[in-house]
Amino acid sequence: MARENFNDILVFLAVARERSFTRAAAKLGVSQSALSHTIRDLESRLGIRLLTRTTRSVSMTEAGEDLFRTAAPRVEEIDAKLSALSESRERPAGIVRITATDHAIDAIVWPKVRRVLRDYPEIQVEMTVDYGLVDIVEDRYDMGIRFGDQVAKDMIAVRISADIRMSIVGSPAYFERRQLPRSPEDLLKHDCVALRLTTTKGLYAWELQKGKRSVQTRVSGQTIFNSQPQMIRAAIDGYGLAFVPEDAVLPHIQSGELRPVMRDWCPAFPGLHAYYPSRRQSSKAFSVVLEALKQPL
Template identity: 45%
Template sequence: MNGQRLQDLVAFLAVAEEASFTRAAARLGMSQSALSQTIRALEERLGLRLFARTTRSVSLTSVGERLLALIGPSMGQIESGLEQITALRDKPAGTIRLSADEYAVHSVLQPAIARFLPVYPDIRIELAIDYGLTDIVGSRFDAGVRRGGLVAKDMIAVQISGPHPMAVVGAPSYFAQRSPPKHPRDLTEHACINLRLPTHGEHFAWLFARAGKEQRVKVEGPLIANSIASVRDAALAGLGLAYLPQAYFREALASGALIEVLSGWRKTFEPYHLYYPSRRHASPAFSLLVDALRSGNSDDQHRPPAQDMTG
């Protein structure tokens, strides 16, 4: 149905419900003559009379009554649906699907979501952990979260975190039997817990930086995990050294359950960004979440205390 036909039917419904061209014209915000012309054109197009007119009254013909019975309920449903959609501006609702790596979920999304959802109980958020560069459009995600350098140039990107310094840590029980490494190359003599990226099947690289130079070290050890939580737990158990974002060990570093080494060689990764394809037609719920994530961007929440054995 084209737009003109829909407008003609809206005009027909107004006249039928008001039983008056004058009242119907006022309801539609148009002149009485323009409304009369619209109804006349509709009747000519159908080849049927819809209204019986006198100088004092307007009434439906039998054909008009049949048309009203056919389209009245449908037009009512359309109007009701539009009212419900419009109401979302005042009461945001719906499901927001996000793709992010495990650390982004833990450090950035979950704290913001914990503050966000109680305020908007009709909004649901679905999180999918993925280390790859997911096609968020093809996979029907509303947005993705990745480090800034990994976001495609054709995406809109909103910074939602501070930078993420990495750390090498081990438990006191581990260092009770081994001297801490003084240089990244010393890691080849240590038991290191590798993280295998679930999406790529590769080990997460242990990168270090000092004086503007970057160094990559290939490490080995007794355990490989595909979850940063498993890597951290293994380090806490004294099974070896772990290499993960420093903030992920915040409480363990503060309590002394883990000790950082090689802090002078920390590699710092760029901040996380929320990315999505277009600002057009963003739902109220999504716009509110973007604002919440942006306002939660603070370097302080990514700066844990550290205890270092080597400097």
């Protein structure tokens, strides 16, 4: 069908529905005379009258009713499909890739993101555990989650948590055979559960602070891990002291499985931040996830 014929049928359907050239013209945003001319041209090409006009009303002929019954449902179906496609294009969809530590994912990212995923079934979130300071652009992540002081200055950073207090913990069984440490120097005499950093491949030096004094203590022990859940498990099993976020071990402290020590040396790190490149063109899916992360727990 020629395009003008299809447009003319749309005009015919509008007049037939409204049963008035005046109302149809107003709805289509054209003049009444232009509408009348279109209908006359359509009837001329088809060689049959579709509408009966009187001074007071417009009604369909038998041929007009037949065309209306055939064309109207199909046009409505096309309109519905086009609306669905437009809605789909506007609906947030796609994958959002995030790099974070397991504590950040367990304590902050997942509890917040899971609230919105059911409302956006076409969003996919991929969360990768990594303790290194990865290049999120080079490694094709959409955002990273790190403590505020770890975020590069050329990134946009959004705070997503309160400050995170750290804790040094050991099991009661461990302290039955070892004296309680009271200073960073005492830690050098203890078995400590170490953390292997993926970026430098070295062991993490515990960042301790008391008043204005800050020290980095390079601990050692029998066990080395590259993630916190295993470190906590080793501490519970009596294999040494672990330096981990306090909220991650609070249930174990409350149950008596772990005992905190040197609380006056355990600092609070400056909150978790979601960060991403300033030059990034954010997708709707990215915006939904970021907005979820901004919300309080």
